[in-house]
Amino acid sequence: MARxxxxxxxxxxxLAAGAAGGSVLQVIPAAAAEYVHQMVHxxxxxxxAGKYTPKYFSAAQYATLIALCDTIIPKDExxxxxxxxxxxxxxxxxxxxxxxxxxxxxxxxFWLDSLCTDRYGKVFLECTPEQRxxxxxxxxxxxxxxxxxxxxxxxxxxxFLRRLTCDGFYTSKIGIADLQYIGNxxxxxxxxxxxxxxx
Amino acid sequence: xxxxxRSPKAYDVCIIGSGAGxxxxxxxxAEGGLNCVLLEAGPNVNPEKxxxxxxxxxxxxxxxxGVGGRARENFSEFLAPNGAWEIDGEPYTSAPGANFQWFxxxxxxxxxxxxxxxxxxxxxxxxxxxxxxxxxxxxxITYEDLAPYYDKVExxxxxxxxxxxxxxxxxxxxxxxxxPRCNELMVKKACDKLGIICIPSRLxxxxxxxxxRLPCHYCGQxxxxxxxxxxxxxxxxxLPPAMKTGKLTLITGAMARExxxxxxxxxxxVSYIDKAARSEKRINARAIVVAASACESARLLLNSKSSAFxxxxxxxxxxxxxxxxxxxGSDGWGRFPQLEKMPPHNHDGVGGMHVYIPxxxxxxxxxxxxxYHIEIWGGRHMPGVGMxxxxxxxxxxxxxxxxxxxxxxxxxxxxxxxxxxxLPNPDTYCEIDPDVVDQWGIPVLRFHFRFTDYELxxxxxxxxxxRSIVETMGGEYLAKxxxxxxxxxxxxxxxxxxxxxGTARMGADPKTSVLNGYCQAHDxxxxxxxxxxxxxxxxxxNPTLTILALSWRASEYLLDEAKKGNL
Numbered sequence: 001m002a003r004x005x006x007x008x009x010x011x012x013x014x015l016a017a018g019a020a021g022g023s024v025l026q027v028i029p030a031a032a033a034e035y036v037h038q039m040v041h042x043x044x045x046x047x048x049a050g051k052y053t054p055k056y057f058s059a060a061q062y063a064t065l066i067a068l069c070d071t072i073i074p075k076d077e078x079x080x081x082x083x084x085x086x087x088x089x090x091x092x093x094x095x096x097x098x099x100x101x102x103x104x105x106x107x108x109x110f111w112l113d114s115l116c117t118d119r120y121g122k123v124f125l126e127c128t129p130e131q132r133x134x135x136x137x138x139x140x141x142x143x144x145x146x147x148x149x150x151x152x153x154x155x156x157x158x159x160f161l162r163r164l165t166c167d168g169f170y171t172s173k174i175g176i177a178d179l180q181y182i183g184n185x186x187x188x189x190x191x192x193x194x195x196x197x198x199x
Numbered sequence: 200x201x202x203x204x205r206s207p208k209a210y211d212v213c214i215i216g217s218g219a220g221x222x223x224x225x226x227x228x229a230e231g232g233l234n235c236v237l238l239e240a241g242p243n244v245n246p247e248k249x250x251x252x253x254x255x256x257x258x259x260x261x262x263x264x265g266v267g268g269r270a271r272e273n274f275s276e277f278l279a280p281n282g283a284w285e286i287d288g289e290p291y292t293s294a295p296g297a298n299f300q301w302f303x304x305x306x307x308x309x310x311x312x313x314x315x316x317x318x319x320x321x322x323x324x325x326x327x328x329x330x331x332x333x334x335x336x337x338x339x340i341t342y343e344d345l346a347p348y349y350d351k352v353e354x355x356x357x358x359x360x361x362x363x364x365x366x367x368x369x370x371x372x373x374x375x376x377x378x379p380r381c382n383e384l385m386v387k388k389a390c391d392k393l394g395i396i397c398i399p400s401r402l403x404x405x406x407x408x409x410x411x412r413l414p415c416h417y418c419g420q421x422x423x424x425x426x427x428x429x430x431x432x433x434x435x436x437x438l439p440p441a442m443k444t445g446k447l448t449l450i451t452g453a454m455a456r457e458x459x460x461x462x463x464x465x466x467x468x469v470s471y472i473d474k475a476a477r478s479e480k481r482i483n484a485r486a487i488v489v490a491a492s493a494c495e496s497a498r499l500l501l502n503s504k505s506s507a508f509x510x511x512x513x514x515x516x517x518x519x520x521x522x523x524x525x526x527x528g529s530d531g532w533g534r535f536p537q538l539e540k541m542p543p544h545n546h547d548g549v550g551g552m553h554v555y556i557p558x559x560x561x562x563x564x565x566x567x568x569x570x571y572h573i574e575i576w577g578g579r580h581m582p583g584v585g586m587x588x589x590x591x592x593x594x595x596x597x598x599x600x601x602x603x604x605x606x607x608x609x610x611x612x613x614x615x616x617x618x619x620x621x622l623p624n625p626d627t628y629c630e631i632d633p634d635v636v637d638q639w640g641i642p643v644l645r646f647h648f649r650f651t652d653y654e655l656x657x658x659x660x661x662x663x664x665x666r667s668i669v670e671t672m673g674g675e676y677l678a679k680x681x682x683x684x685x686x687x688x689x690x691x692x693x694x695x696x697x698x699x700x701g702t703a704r705m706g707a708d709p710k711t712s713v714l715n716g717y718c719q720a721h722d723x724x725x726x727x728x729x730x731x732x733x734x735x736x737x738x739x740x741n742p743t744l745t746i747l748a749l750s751w752r753a754s755e756y757l758l759d760e761a762k763k764g765n766l
Contacts, residue, residue: 072597078606090262098267141595162597166587167271170605171256171263176582178602179609180543184253184581186416190548192378196385196541 052089055096061109064125065091071136072165079178087168094164105164108157112139115154203470204480210236210448211761213469213484215455215499218309219743220490220730220750222433222441223352227754228488229446233761236482237438238453238471240491241281241305244312244434250424251277256583264584271584279313279424281306284694288638292645299629299646300694301494307451308434309492310697311743313422315551316402316430317574318358319740320349320369324561328736332568334653335622338735339707339716342369348748356431356747357409360401367570368398368557368740374406376553377417380546382578382613383554385535389671395664396559400574403431403744404549412436419580421550430550453480456641458487458503458512458726466512466726472639486725486757486766489703490750493731494523494629497702498644500713500728501631513703513713513720513728520629522701523648524737527571527619529658529689531665533674538578538611546579546610558739567656571619571739573664579610589677613674617661619739621654623701627693648693658688700731700742718753725766729753 054062066088073082082088095101112135113123120131127135138144139154140162169175211233214221221237229235254277256262265276274283282304291301304310323342329335346369353372360373376399379387390397404421405414413427421430428435441447452474459481461467468483489496497520501511511519551574558570587605589612594604632645662680669676680689693699706712709721718733720726729750731742760766 073602074598076599076602086257090260090264093260094264094268098269101268136597140597158597159591159595162591162595162601163585163588164268166591166605167262167264167584170582170586171584173255173257176255176257179582179606181579181582181609182543183545183547183579184255184418184420185545185547186418187545188414188416190377190417190553191545193381193384194542194544196381 052092054092056092056102057095057106057109060123060125061106062088062092064109064112064123065105067125067132068161069165069168071132072162073169080174082165082169085169085172085174087165087172090168090171091161091164104157104160108153108161111153111157204478205483208483210234210482210484212236212486212488212757213238213482214488214490215469216240216309216489216491216495216730217307217438217449218304218433218490218492218730219311219746221488222308222311222437223747223750224488224490224727224729224754224757225447226437226441227751228758229441229444231754231758232446233758234446235441236448236450236484237441238455238469238482239307239309239449239451240454240474241307241309241451243449243451244279244281244307244424246424246426246428246435250279250312250426252420252423252426253418254423256581262584275422275583277420277583278422279306280304280310281312289643290635290637291643292632292635294645294647297646297648298692299648300692301644301646301699302694302697303492303495306434307438307449308432311431311433312424314743315574315741316404316421316549317551317555317741318353318356318371318401318403318431318744319557319572320371321345321738321740321745322367322369324366325736325738325740328569328738334568336706336711336735339705339712344716345745345748345752348752349744351751352744352747355410356403356436357405357407357412358401358403358744359399359406361399363396363398363557365396365398365557365559367559367561368401368572371401373401374409376400377406377415377548379553380548380578381538381541381544382535383552383575385672386556386575386613386668387554389668390556392671393667395556395668397554397556400552400555402549402551404551405429406549415549417545417548419547419550423550450482454639454641455491455499456502456639458489458499460503460505460507460512460723464507464723466723472641474639486727486761488754488757489726489728489732490730493700493702493734494520494644494646496728496730496732497629498631498641500703502642508722513722513726515722516710516712518704518711519713520644520702522623522704522735523628523646523699524621524623524701525693526696526698526737526739526741527621527650527654527657527661528616528691528696529661529680530614530616530691531662531669531676531678531680531689532577532612532614533665533669533672533676533678534608535611535613535672535674537673539607541579541610543579547581552576566660567653568622569620569653569657569738571617571657571661573661574616574618575613576616577610577613582609612677613669613672615661615665615668617658617665618696618698618741619654619657619661621737622651624649624651629702646693650690650693655682655687655690658690662688698731698737698742700734700737703728703732704735705733706735717756718749719756724760727753727757
């Protein structure tokens with residue numbers, strides 16, 4: 001690639017010079033801007049690699065967090081799931097920096113294990129798939145807490161974790177592709193709306 | 200005690216604040232040949248390094264949620280203000296029962312780096328609304344006084360829009376608007392049925408190159424700051440030409456503490472905290488332009504006490520800090536199943552709406568005084584944190600079904616934000632808190648704030664309008680509001696719309712106002728306030744364009760007075 005030696009900074013400087021000069025405006029910006037865009041991607045892609053060590057959660061809690069994220073947004077025929085999308089790392093990072101998250105999520109994971117121990121004599125991760133489903137179905141709906149107030153803390157925990165798992169998934173490359181978002185690009189004109197479906 | 204370090208150099212003008220009001224003054228005064236110094240409380244901004252344009256959420260470790268997820272509730276970490284409603288070490292307080300949220304941006308360019316770029320002229324009637332309905336006061340200037348400056352500002356910064364001849368929303372000098380998005384076409388169609396005016400919006404974003412700036416590339420991320428300066432910011436559009444004159448000295452990390460008064464009652468300098476050195480310094484100037492943002496400017500005036508001005512400089516009327524208003528804000532949204540069939544397409548556009556609803560009931564008798572406009576949002580934007588909070592709440596559950604529902608509903612929400620005029624009331628103002636100082640030892644502001652029935656009735660009307668548009672469009676209205684609770688009719692806390700103005704208002708009568716029509720203090724003729732503090736009313740038009748026009752007009756006047764030797 002002939003352009004390989006040019007830095008993002010060089011291109012931006014050229015862009016700025018073009019802006020001051022004025023004459024090359026119509027030609028330079030879209031190509032140069034697109035180039036900067038690609039370059040940013042390469043820089044960012046090169047930066048992340050390696051296995052993640054949890055910053056806040058214990059190894060056991062982190063394993064449970066992974067299992068929960070995987071259940072909330074699983075892999076399906078169209079795309080990977082929340083774990084592949086890096087949701088557990090994202091949640092662990094935020095939790096390590098926020099005491100309220102530590103209470104809600106760290107405390108919530110303890111709550112979940114103690115519920116499972118009461119019911120089945122073992123922690124969540126050691127429960128059978130059927131037992132896990134029963135427990136999660138119990139805390140995944142507000143209505144259940146209205147019937148059984150002992151589930152209230154669990155429902156609050158799961159509701160918070162569900163939101164953060166969605167955050168983690170839908171801000172990932174996989175999640176954004178899953179929604180078929182098209183954009184974050186450079187266009188010379190905005191094309192407007194394709195034909196509207198009949199309502 | 201550390202000694203105050205005095206700058207040996209005396210400037211012609213010291214400008215405090217580098218946003219819309221300060222940047223515009225700096226440009227005009229420096230280009231007019233005056234030696235200026237500009238104090239900015241925040242750091243400098245380097246667009247190519249600091250702005251997150253084109254960054255995907257997964258390129259940031261916090262994905263836009265910010266450290267500890269705090270930006271999730273406060274302000275996305277993608278955005279460019281370098282500030283928010285809370286700043287470490289710089290508190291403010293609210294009186295019992297008041298809950299004012301004060302947004303501050305500490306960076307060169309201030310809030311113009313991230314603002315919504317909505318650039319609306321006030322209408323002729325807005326300058327005389329007191330006479331019209333008997334509530335509040337008229338401005339000391341008319342639309343005709345300001346119109347030439349609106350022309351100049353629009354021509355210089357670049358605003359797109361269309362000529363529509365709507366009396367509540369005067370036309371300006373416009374670049375062509377971008378084509379509407381899908382959701383906007385649907386809203387427009389429903390508005391046509393309902394007799395509501397819906398027209399191309401007016402934003403300070405370039406759809407064509409002007410003054411050597413590149414046109415928009417439609418990434419939809421104006422709020423992050425624009426690396427190509429295709430939208431208006433003070434830092435990229437006003438300060439570079441000002442710096443180019445060689446007449447402007449920019450001092451960053453400089454938090455103004457007090458305006459110093461000479462024996463003859465004039466402003467002679469500014470005492471400020473050099474944040475990096477953690478020491479106090481002083482600069483002398485023949486004139487002072489205060490543009491620190493409405494409440495910050497009021498705070499500075501109130502903290503500038505002297506034997507000549509025991510209640511704060513320029514405050515013989517006692518009105519500094521009074522007449523505080525923010526815009527009335529209430530939001531609504533609906534879901535539109537027909538959009539589930541929409542093929543994926545690029546919906547980004549400019550960083551803001553392409554169409555809007557100006558105040559359209561100006562010729563009727565309404566339940567409330569004044570009016571509001573409606574901003575439109577929603578559709579297939581870049582996914583981000585919090586986007587599926589509503590879905591999670593509505594759907595609950597987990598697993599394949601939740602994931603499938605997210606696919607279905609993505610991009611099918613259309614939202615509406617009403618932004619209306621609040622009237623000043625005697626219970627809404629800011630003052631110096633006698634008990635609290637910030638980390639620089641500067642006494643902080645205490646806010647008093649309340650809405651009256653005027654604002655609540657307006658918010659109620661907004662909700663009814665949103666619902667009727669959504670239902671006409673064949674959608675389901677999802678916002679649930681009532682007269683009860685913390686947010687009656689969805690009205691947001693004072694300060695949340697970030698249009699706080701009025702705290703050093705202009706007026707014909709020095710007994711009831713701080714400034715004259717040229718933003719010049721009645722009490723101190725070499726002191727000017729050129730930010731939102733000077734506004735007499737806060738109409739349903741976002742204040743920035745008017746601040747720019749007022750500041751341009753004030754700085755021309757200041758130049759003229761300087762030439763005549765009147766300062």
